Structures are given as C-alpha cells and as structure tokens.
Amino acid sequence: AQSVTQLDSHVSVSEGTPVLLRCNYSSSYSPSLFWYVQHPNKGLQLLLKYTSAATLVKGINGFEAEFKKSETSFHLTKPSAHMSDAAEYFCVVSASPRSQGNLIFGKGTKLSVKP
Amino acid sequence: EPEVTQTPSHQVTQMGQEVILRCVPISNHLYFYWYRQILGQKVEFLVSFYNNEISEKSEIFDDQFSVERPDGSNFTLKIRSTKLEDSAMYFCASSLRDPSAQYFGPGTRLTVT
Numbered sequence: 001a002q003s004v005t006q007l008d009s010h011v012s013v014s015e016g017t018p019v020l021l022r023c024n025y026s027s028s029y030s031p032s033l034f035w036y037v038q039h040p041n042k043g044l045q046l047l048l049k050y051t052s053a054a055t056l057v058k059g060i061n062g063f064e065a066e067f068k069k070s071e072t073s074f075h076l077t078k079p080s081a082h083m084s085d086a087a088e089y090f091c092v093v094s095a096s097p098r099s100q101g102n103l104i105f106g107k108g109t110k111l112s113v114k115p
Numbered sequence: 116e117p118e119v120t121q122t123p124s125h126q127v128t129q130m131g132q133e134v135i136l137r138c139v140p141i142s143n144h145l146y147f148y149w150y151r152q153i154l155g156q157k158v159e160f161l162v163s164f165y166n167n168e169i170s171e172k173s174e175i176f177d178d179q180f181s182v183e184r185p186d187g188s189n190f191t192l193k194i195r196s197t198k199l200e201d202s203a204m205y206f207c208a209s210s211l212r213d214p215s216a217q218y219f220g221p222g223t224r225l226t227v228t
Contacts, residue, residue, distance in 0.1 A: 032215050034215065036219070041221060042221055043118070043119060043219035043220045043221045044158075044206065044208075045218075045219070046216060046217070049215060049216065051215065090158065099214065101146055101148050101160075101170075101171065101208075101210065102160045102163065102171050102173070103150075103158075103160060103215075103217065104160070105150075105157045105158035105159070106157065107157050108157075
C-alpha cells in the first residue's frame with residue numbers, strides 16, 4: 001500500500017533562511033507525489049506535483065521538491081523563508097495509478113517562521 | 116481566483132442525527148471529492164464523484180454516508196445517523212480533468228455530541 005511519512009511534525013526557521021520539509025514515501029508503483037499547504041482557516045492548496053516527468057519540480061511561491069527514487073524521498077525546499085510561508089504542509093501520494101483522486105496524506109509539518 | 120466553498124464552517128449535532136455538509140465546487144470542474152481529518156490524525160479520503168456517480172470510495176465511506184450533486188453547483192455529503200467518532204474536519208475538493216490536481220475548500224468542522 002502507498003504511504004508517506006513526514007519526518008518532522010514542526011519545523012521552525014528564521015525569515016530569510018532556507019526551508020527543508022522532509023517526506024519519505026512508500027509505493028509499489030511509480031508514484032504521483034504532491035505537496036499541499038494549508039494556511040489557517042483556508043483550504044488545502046496544491047504547491048507542486050511530481051508525475052514521473054522531471055525529478056526536480058518547481059511549485060508556487062518559490063518552493064521546489066526533488067524526487068529521489070533511490071532514497072524514496074520527496075523533500076520540499078525553499079531557499080529563503082518568508083513570514084507568509086508559515087503554515088502546515090502536507091506530503092501526499094496518489095493511492096494508485098488507476099485512482100480516481102484517492103490521495104493519501106502525510107500527517108503534516110507545521111512550519112513556523114521567526115522574524 | 117475561483118475557490119471551493121463549504122458551509123457551514125462549524126456544525127454541532129447530536130449523536131444519531133442526520134447532518135448534511137455542503138460544498139460548492141469550482142464551476143467548470145468535473146470531479147468532486149470528500150475527505151475528513153479527525154483531530155490529530157491524517158487527512159483521509161472518503162469518496163470521489165464523477166458524472167453523477169461515485170467513482171471510488173474508501174472503507175470509511177459506509178452505508179451511513181451518501182453524496183449527491185442535487186443541482187449544477189452544490190455537492191453534498193450526508194451522514195445519516197451521526198456517531199461520536201464522526202467528529203472531524205470534512206474537506207470538499209474538486210478538479211477539472213486531472214484527479215491529481217485537486218482544489219480544496221476550507222473545511223467544515225463537525226462536532227457530534
């Protein structure tokens with residue numbers, strides 16, 4: 001069965017410093033992987049997705065993620081954190097290639113950004 | 116930018132009562148979904164809906180649950196007889212063609228007492 005593990009429940013960075021949110025996946029097929037972000041009182045927003053094209057995926061707001069099959073990882077990075085990046089981030093994998101939208105979520109990583 | 120909206124934002128109901136959670140997906144989207152997140156746990160898939168029928172559902176989505184698109188704009192989740200363990204945040208989502216590119220609403224917090 002497909003699953004994702006987010007290695008940190010909470011990450012705290014200073015504004016202007018790099019962000020690294022870690023995610024490992026387990027999949028019996030070539031997975032589709034996503035990162036979603038949720039700001040307080042807002043819906044989940046798709047940041048980026050990997051669907052077996054380029055292994056380095058660029059998303060919105062300066063975020064990117066690299067698919068590393070050898071490490072079964074899909075970590076999310078950003079070179080320089082902004083206060084507005086403070087939110088909860090979810091690593092997500094599609095349940096199966098034939099899935100009609102069944103997404104499997106990680107537990108989430110709460111990102112805090114200090115001034 | 117178009118958004119998925121959900122009403123109400125918070126619903127309190129008594130155990131055994133029926134509850135209907137409402138969603139207005141993005142207007143030209145074709146696929147619709149419900150997820151839930153019990154406090155402190157992961158977001159879990161409940162059901163997907165396409166072309167006026169359920170296309171996929173999880174084990175959670177038992178006979179107590181049903182979905183409907185009663186008109187061209189709303190998408191509802193009904194829980195027939197609520198249990199305490201149905202207390203959760205319920206998220207609606209929609210997508211245009213690609214089921215992997217889902218747009219989520221802000222959620223409805225359901226509290227069953």
